[in-house]
Amino acid sequence: MSDFARQQSEFQRAILTDDGSILSEILDSPRETRDTLFGVYRHAYGSRxxxxxxxxxxxxHRFLGDEMFDDMGHAYVKARPSEHPNLRWFSQGLPEFLRSTEPYSSHPVLADLAALEKAxxxxxxxxxxxxxxxEAMAGFAPEMWNELVFRPHPSAARIDLTTNAVAIWMALKNDETPPDVETLAEPARVLTWRQDTTPMFRELPAEEAMMWDEASGGIPFGVLCEMLATYDDxxxxxxxxxxxxxxxxxxGLLTAASIRE
Known part of the structure; x- marks a missing residue:
């Protein structure tokens, strides 16, 4: 490796790890010190x-406001250094970070909002x-339905939220004042998916959420109905x-139905 390539590599590592040892290889400019010059690069990287x-x-961001969001964002950057060349995936760990890191973990609505937006x-x-x-369902005779299994669309996913984050999300989306934060007596069961090109979500009643979760795991329709019988009539x-x-x-939540093998 050439000396220039080594310096580039060390400079990148220093920015990623906040290691000041690289300063010994940086010269002061006529107007600024090496600490200031290096800080410009380091701040620009974190800000990006x-x-x-x-x-x-x-x-x-809208819920927290500029200052609080930026403080949270820089804390996330410091705790979870980027490991992927595509910035699209950098924020994947944000819900877990907010759920497990003080002071954010004391406000579960933040992790819930992040989880909903991530989904x-x-x-x-x-x-x-x-x-x-x-029309494809008409191809299955009635006596075959008990053995039917279903394949979810690749975009479909389920999340549970412990706060009224859905109501807050809707208000923010509509440029309305969000309601006060509430902790729910039982989790909101949310299903997200893409219909055509539009991301969608809706809350599911407990019974339907159970059926979706089990159907997604390959449980056949007949067994699903037996499970439903324990919820209601x-x-x-x-x-x-x-x-x-x-x-x-x-x-558009399913891609296929077939007879269990």
Whole structure:
């Protein structure tokens, strides 16, 4: 490695790790010290990463305001150095950072808002997949339905939120004053996905969330209906299951249905 290449590598490492030992290889300029010059590069690098986080979490930024968001962003940059050449993936760890790091972990709504925005971003970037049509279901005889299993669309994902982050997100999205933060008696069960090119989400009732989670794991329709019978009236469990399934298909949440092997 040439001396210049070594210096480039060391300079990059110093910026990434905040290591001041590189200063011995930097000259003062007529107007500024080497500390100031190096600080310009170091600050610009951190600010660019914070900008990437801001772009991915527009509504969290709006909720926190410029100063608080920038403070949080720089804390995230310091705690989670970038390990991917694509800035799109830098903010992937933000919900967990907010959930586990003080003082942010004392305000669970921050992690919830970040998780919801992350899920919508992920839905937008998810891979393509066929969309199961209602007409395809007519090809299965009634006696085969108990053995039907379903494949979720690649963009579909489920998250649980412990606060009223959905209501806050909606208010912020509509340029309205968000409601006061509330901790929910039970988690909000949110399903995110991409319909055509638009990221979507909706809250699921507990019963439907259970059915979705189990169906996503390959549980056949007949067993799903048995599970539904434990939630409510067992006599119409199959009808409720069919209703949920109809909604998933019309929303483009499934790519395929097949007989369990």
């Amino acid at each position: 990463l914070v900008e990437a986080v801001r772009n991915d979490h527009e509504l969290l 919508l971003n992920d839905a937008f970037d998810a891979g393509e997949g066929d969309v199961l049509a209602l 067992p006599d119409n469990a199959a009808a409720r299951g069919a209703g949920y399934l109809h909604g998933w298909i019309t929303a």
